[in-house]
Amino acid sequence: MLGRAGRLEEAEKIALEIPCERVTSKIIEIEKPYGGDYVLMSNILAGAGRFAVDAESLRTLMEGRNAIKVAGSSLS
Secondary structure: OOOOOOOHHHHHHHHHHOOHHHHHHHHHHHOOOEHHHHHHHHHHHHHOOOHHHHHHHHHHHHHHOOOEOOOOOOOO
């Protein structure tokens, strides 16, 4: 949610403080089929230097649950 609000630095700080398993389970609990949350959290973890294990496993989990990310679009 912080990332969506443009507060990525704050989101990265929280991602470093909270165990990945806890964050991941919360994301899954909120919206299982929506891939956007998985992608956003994966990007935050990667930006915080946790790509190798955490961000990569989150993307794998997303694929395993068939969560889809709708492509962005512009009205202009």
